[in-house]
Amino acid sequence: MSFKEQQEKAKDSTEAYWLEQSELVSWSKAPETILSTNENGWTDWYADGELNSSYLALDYHVEQGRGEQTALIYDSPVSGSKQKFTFLELTELVAKFAEVLQKQQVVKGDRVLIYMPMIPQAVIAMLACARIGAVHSVVFGGFAAKELAIRIDDAEPKVIVSA
Known part of the structure; x- marks a missing residue:
């Protein structure tokens, strides 16, 4: 059609x-x-x-036999660092970080503020939040202390993830 x-x-x-x-x-x-x-x-x-965006972004592809395919490519123009993550690798990293969040008592509906540069770990943190039903709020990593404080006060996060 x-x-x-x-x-x-x-x-x-x-x-x-x-x-x-x-x-x-x-x-x-x-x-x-x-x-x-x-x-x-x-x-x-x-x-x-109801759906889980982390499951749909990762686990679903592993279940469909695409676990060894590339899911994320990181190519930093600043550091020149390059990394590739398969669906399976990313699924495992996200599951591990979701467990870290749960050990910090983060549960469905809690807010998590992510204050990181554009690195793979930021994506992992976002997907880990989705996996457990937490709401993530990404704050631009270039904000100075005053602007960051405003966003923290506004979001009232249970946890702040930073690099």
């Missing part, structure tokens, strides 16, 4: 189209409601569905 045909189908029967699309996703809990309007008048998509 062409893009134009997909677009027309989505326009003509919105809920049926998006129900069909939802069946392509590996949900933790498949949604029963595709489209609804909340008490504030906002449209909610798949409001009762």
Whole structure:
């Protein structure tokens, strides 16, 4: 089906189209409601569905036999450092860091502030938060103390991850 045909189908029967699309996703809990309007008048998509973005980004690919394929490439123009991580390697690193967060009593719904440069460990921290249901807030690693303090006060994180 062409893009134009997909677009027309989505326009003509919105809920049926998006129900069909939802069946392509590996949900933790498949949604029963595709489209609804909340008490504030906002449209909610798949409001009762649940998924884990860390699982979908990593474990799913390992399960599909792509564990040895490259999942992340780090190429620093500053240091010249280059690294590649397979789905399997990244899954293991994320699981280990998720365990570190859990040992710090981080649970689903807690906030974790990530104050790091753009390095693989920042991605690992983000995916580890998603794995355990914590909310991560990434703060630009170049902020000075005053700007960082404002963001910490605003986010009220349980844990701060820094390099």
